[in-house]
Amino acid sequence: VCRIHRRDKMLRKSILPTLSRVGAAVSRASVSGSRAKSSFTLPSLPYDAGALEPVVMSEIMTIHHTKHHNAYVTNLNAALDKYADAEAKGDMATMIALQSAIKFNGGGHVNHSIFWTNLCAPKDSGSVSGELAAKIEAKWGSVDDFKTTFNGTAAAIQGSGWAWLALNTKDKTLSIQTRANQDPLSFGGDGLIPLLGIDVWEHAYYLQYKNARPDYLKEVWKVVNWKNVEERFNEAK
Amino acid sequence: NSPHGKHHAAYVNNLNGLIEGTDLENESLESIIKKAAADSGKAGLFNNAAQVWNHTFYWHCMKPGGGGKPHGKVAELIDRDLGGYDQFVKDFKAAGGGQFGSGWAWLVYKGGKLHITKTPNAETPVTDIDATPILTMDVWEHAYYLDYQNSRPNYMGAFLDNLVNWDFANQNLADAGA
Numbered sequence: 173v174c175r176i177h178r179r180d181k182m183l184r185k186s187i188l189p190t191l192s193r194v195g196a197a198v199s200r201a202s203v204s205g206s207r208a209k210s211s212f213t214l215p216s217l218p219y220d221a222g223a224l225e226p227v228v229m230s231e232i233m234t235i236h237h238t239k240h241h242n243a244y245v246t247n248l249n250a251a252l253d254k255y256a257d258a259e260a261k262g263d264m265a266t267m268i269a270l271q272s273a274i275k276f277n278g279g280g281h282v283n284h285s286i287f288w289t290n291l292c293a294p295k296d297s298g299s300v301s302g303e304l305a306a307k308i309e310a311k312w313g314s315v316d317d318f319k320t321t322f323n324g325t326a327a328a329i330q331g332s333g334w335a336w337l338a339l340n341t342k343d344k345t346l347s348i349q350t351r352a353n354q355d356p357l358s359f360g361g362d363g364l365i366p367l368l369g370i371d372v373w374e375h376a377y378y379l380q381y382k383n384a385r386p387d388y389l390k391e392v393w394k395v396v397n398w399k400n401v402e403e404r405f406n407e408a409k
Numbered sequence: 410n411s412p413h414g415k416h417h418a419a420y421v422n423n424l425n426g427l428i429e430g431t432d433l434e435n436e437s438l439e440s441i442i443k444k445a446a447a448d449s450g451k452a453g454l455f456n457n458a459a460q461v462w463n464h465t466f467y468w469h470c471m472k473p474g475g476g477g478k479p480h481g482k483v484a485e486l487i488d489r490d491l492g493g494y495d496q497f498v499k500d501f502k503a504a505g506g507g508q509f510g511s512g513w514a515w516l517v518y519k520g521g522k523l524h525i526t527k528t529p530n531a532e533t534p535v536t537d538i539d540a541t542p543i544l545t546m547d548v549w550e551h552a553y554y555l556d557y558q559n560s561r562p563n564y565m566g567a568f569l570d571n572l573v574n575w576d577f578a579n580q581n582l583a584d585a586g587a
Contacts, residue, residue, distance in 0.1 A: 239559040276509045330456050331511035331530035353510035374550035382412045
């Protein structure tokens, strides 16, 4: 059974160092002036849209990146601008009403920004090594057993969401986590750092795998960028 | 067998597997949904049972050559309770578009009035003892992805313009005593 965590905290721009943004910090509203518009931007894919074929078809990568992720960025910026206007007026009702859109679109931007780096062409996938491999084997018995457990958990997510390999920075343990919709894994609140995320929203696989999410999950490991996952682990541990 | 039909078939198979040999085996679908909704340990049963119901209802909500302005009782109540057809379209699309993630947009009859609501994932107004579902629109991505990809708004427009079965809506209202 998947545990769905709900967080209604405002996302803080200052603790999202991996997100690409144009320009410096956004200026605060002054009594008479207006603030600069929010400026989160869509990161580029680190490879061509077709690089993950035949595991993920290029049409999916193109739509996923230029339509879905792009919409999260656009809508995040729009929601943040509205929030700033409301905040300047002290309009608490609007500030509260906007929080679900900020969480949804901000989470979507965070999650997908990590996801593109977690993936690579099949020839570059490699295999997990070093301390991370040792920890995975210690916890799940083998890397294959870890993948089987991960896939079972990811397949069982109801509706839309993500499955994550997470590191708990407090006790240094690995775990498999799930989040509903675009809820982000964590921003340090419970010490969880995302190492590898797999998107199980239907838009991530439907054009190719249709309703067969387990087939997508079986194949997607061929395009996991273990080098990136290990980099994230080494940085976080 | 259409892709969307495969989802429905999977829910049916899963549900049958879950109730076989249990005391729910011979209960009505609505009864199973309500009992499962009340028991947090029965989330898997709820998800499959509710999605069976939701999809069956959804198929009836569409017909070839459907869509466009309503007629009969539902038209009257849309004018009276929802500010007219144009406002209904705006608000129904807002419900479908505002359901982040997977879910459903609903027209329900409750407290003698029409309301527009939305539910996430498998949730359904069947569990609301005071509400009668009148129409639904599936906004899980599988409902539209092959034809519309990311463009849920285009799908919702096509649903309302070309598919909505207002006869079924009127039948549901009549059954509710409206």
